Amino acid sequence: MKYLIEKFGKINTSVLFLCIIFLILELIGHRYGETSIEDILFFPAFFGYLSCIIIFKLGVSLRSFLMKDEDYYDK
Amino acid sequence: MISSFPPGLIMIIGALLIPFLPHIIRQIYMMVLILVSAYALTLGFGLHYKIEIMDIQFIIFQSDALTLPFAIIFHIAAILNVIYGAHEKDWNQHVAIMSYSGAAIAAVHAGDLLTLFVWWEATAFTSVFLILASKTQRSYKSAFRYILIQVGSGMFLLAGAILLISETGNAEFKTFDINSLYGQLIFIAFGIKAAFPLLNGWLQDSYPEASEIGTVALSTFTTKLAIFCFAKSFAGTEILIIIGAIMTFYPIFFAVIENDLRRVLTYSLNNQLGFMIVAIGIGTELAINGAVAHAFAHILYKGLLFMGMGAVLYRVGTCKASELGGLFKFMPITAICTIIGAISISAFPLFSGFVAKSLIMSALGKEGLVFVYFMLLFASAGVLHHSGIKIPFFAFFAHESGIKTKEAPLNMIIAMIIASALCILIGVFPSYFYEVLPHQIQYQPYDFSHVVGQLQLLTFAAFAFICLWHFKIYPPELNSTVLNSDWIYRKMIPGILLPLLGLISDINKKIEQFIVFIFISIKRFFSDTMIKNKVFDREVGQDTLIVVQLFIILLIFIFVWKIYL
Numbered sequence: 001m002k003y004l005i006e007k008f009g010k011i012n013t014s015v016l017f018l019c020i021i022f023l024i025l026e027l028i029g030h031r032y033g034e035t036s037i038e039d040i041l042f043f044p045a046f047f048g049y050l051s052c053i054i055i056f057k058l059g060v061s062l063r064s065f066l067m068k069d070e071d072y073y074d075k
Numbered sequence: 076m077i078s079s080f081p082p083g084l085i086m087i088i089g090a091l092l093i094p095f096l097p098h099i100i101r102q103i104y105m106m107v108l109i110l111v112s113a114y115a116l117t118l119g120f121g122l123h124y125k126i127e128i129m130d131i132q133f134i135i136f137q138s139d140a141l142t143l144p145f146a147i148i149f150h151i152a153a154i155l156n157v158i159y160g161a162h163e164k165d166w167n168q169h170v171a172i173m174s175y176s177g178a179a180i181a182a183v184h185a186g187d188l189l190t191l192f193v194w195w196e197a198t199a200f201t202s203v204f205l206i207l208a209s210k211t212q213r214s215y216k217s218a219f220r221y222i223l224i225q226v227g228s229g230m231f232l233l234a235g236a237i238l239l240i241s242e243t244g245n246a247e248f249k250t251f252d253i254n255s256l257y258g259q260l261i262f263i264a265f266g267i268k269a270a271f272p273l274l275n276g277w278l279q280d281s282y283p284e285a286s287e288i289g290t291v292a293l294s295t296f297t298t299k300l301a302i303f304c305f306a307k308s309f310a311g312t313e314i315l316i317i318i319g320a321i322m323t324f325y326p327i328f329f330a331v332i333e334n335d336l337r338r339v340l341t342y343s344l345n346n347q348l349g350f351m352i353v354a355i356g357i358g359t360e361l362a363i364n365g366a367v368a369h370a371f372a373h374i375l376y377k378g379l380l381f382m383g384m385g386a387v388l389y390r391v392g393t394c395k396a397s398e399l400g401g402l403f404k405f406m407p408i409t410a411i412c413t414i415i416g417a418i419s420i421s422a423f424p425l426f427s428g429f430v431a432k433s434l435i436m437s438a439l440g441k442e443g444l445v446f447v448y449f450m451l452l453f454a455s456a457g458v459l460h461h462s463g464i465k466i467p468f469f470a471f472f473a474h475e476s477g478i479k480t481k482e483a484p485l486n487m488i489i490a491m492i493i494a495s496a497l498c499i500l501i502g503v504f505p506s507y508f509y510e511v512l513p514h515q516i517q518y519q520p521y522d523f524s525h526v527v528g529q530l531q532l533l534t535f536a537a538f539a540f541i542c543l544w545h546f547k548i549y550p551p552e553l554n555s556t557v558l559n560s561d562w563i564y565r566k567m568i569p570g571i572l573l574p575l576l577g578l579i580s581d582i583n584k585k586i587e588q589f590i591v592f593i594f595i596s597i598k599r600f601f602s603d604t605m606i607k608n609k610v611f612d613r614e615v616g617q618d619t620l621i622v623v624q625l626f627i628i629l630l631i632f633i634f635v636w637k638i639y640l
Contacts (some may be wrong), residue, residue: 012541019538022530031524034440035448038528048532051456052539059331060550065558067332072556073565074213 081136086177134186159490160288171204179296188236199225205289228267235260268301276561287385311358322349327457360514365434372427376419383413386483396469396552400476412491421463427501
């Protein structure tokens with residue numbers, strides 16, 4: 001635990017623990033979704049994690065052609 | 076008597092007195108104006124006031140179950156704006172905000188398209204002063220573009236209204252058929268103000284250029300007025316589901332790479348409007364409630380986020396992520412309020428975003444729109460990324476920027492605390508909130524599945540961000556301009572049009588030179604053949620002249636003979 005906090009920081013470790021708690025919660029109760037795909041175990045967790053990574057990757061790849069100099073419109 | 080006075084109108088008329096009042100009295104006066112305007116809401120539903128000019132009916136004040144929630148939140152937002160801007164001694168912005176809020180409130184109560192048109196344009200002409208208030212070269216240019224587009228939207232509305240009158244004999248503000256021409260014109264008018272894809276450039280262009288209090292006001296009224304109009308006139312129009320889904324989707328990527336945090340919020344605004352548009356497109360009672368609830372909650376939490384960034388801008392002078400960081404220890408209250416706004420917009424349980432967004436997601440699930448549902452779910456993770464984490468993280472934490480400042484002024488803090496409290500109250504007591512919505516339905520947002528599913532989605536999305544940041548995969552924010560749809564009219568059209576105009580001008584010059592050359596040649600020919608030592612030369616003898624005259628007479632004779640004989 002101490003090692004994790006040292007390596008990862010207090011806030012980050014707290015978020016990690018929250019993630020674990022919410023996964024355990026699903027095992028305790030019965031979670032169902034608005035659609036049948038969501039009923040897959042830990043689906044929201046996977047979806048949330050992957051979505052964030054995809055958004056980041058796509059966003060960064062857009063930098064090359066959407067990002068211009070700050071004074072681009074003033075030139 | 077006061078209650079039958081159209082809401083909003085008193086604020087517009089009353090704003091004329093603002094320049095003549097001393098600062099503190101002015102603030103109290105503005106609060107009184109808003110409260111008097113809000114008193115008219117107690118009159119209940121129905122048609123309360125109309126006038127007739129030249130056989131045309133103007134329905135100035137009518138209210139129903141849809142107008143009420145918008146009227147309530149617009150009044151609350153107007154009060155928050157007055158509190159938030161209380162430190163500002165310049166009367167210009169107060170006049171603009173008061174009349175702008177009044178025009179938006181009046182527009183909500185319009186019962187016909189011509190009255191709506193008047194207030195529609197009034198919102199444009201009053202709000203532009205909030206962009207000009209920054210007094211920078213960029214803001215002047217941006218304000219010019221803003222007013223052109225807003226007035227352009229009004230022109231579509233007017234054209235639609237005129238066509239509607241010519242076809243039906245009246246311009247009642249009601250449900251319109253998207254397949255009719257007038258319906259399409261009105262749809263485009265609303266779509267411009269709602270910042271539809273490719274029509275959204277004005278939003279990201281102008282809002283971040285406004286003053287710190289101006290942006291808070293701007294984020295409230297214009298786009299939400301368009302949402303109200305769509306909910307009133309185009310509920311259940313299926314194309315809105317597709318447009319809305321696109322709106323939720325693409326701004327997230329722009330928000331990820333944008334450096335200016337107020338501009339990030341405008342992309343986020345665009346994305347949130349998408350949720351509302353999707354819900355209106357679905358058109359069921361649950362979905363319309365979702366759209367209205369989302370607009371209501373969104374005004375509060377987006378206003379709160381803009382207030383937080385406005386406070387940072389006011390104290391530090393910049394809102395660029397690349398220049399900010401570590402402000403938490405100097406502005407802890409602003410930071411906490413901004414975090415509450417960020418948690419609300421991310422739709423964490425017990426906050427307003429959750430109880431509003433759940434309605435839309437449930438409506439989508441009930442209608443079986445699985446693909447759109449997952450697009451919105453994906454967008455929800457995006458909201459957490461850019462508004463939930465990026466905004467507070469880069470402003471108040473991230474790295475040590477070396478900036479030393481102090482907490483926001485007291486009035487700003489009060490406004491932010493009230494907005495934060497409302498975000499939490501709505502989240503904790505959703506049943507009271509749902510009572511304000513247009514349709515009375517039974518809905519429970521807090522069940523095990525909803526709460527656990529949402530918490531998993533958000534915490535794991537947050538964990539993904541943490542991993543990216545901790546392992547230094549997340550690239551540093553850079554001073555830059557991110558190209559948006561406004562590029563079309565700021566760069567592409569001038570880029571094509573200016574050379575084209577140059578080419579046309581060159582061709583015109585060449586043609587002109589050619590014509591001049593032809594005339595000179597003819598002139599020279601006549602000069603050479605007729606004058607220089609020829610028939611009209613002074614040196615020529617009389618007999619030559621007689622021959623010429625006889626020849627001319629002969630020609631006239633032939634001409635007359637040919638015509639008359």
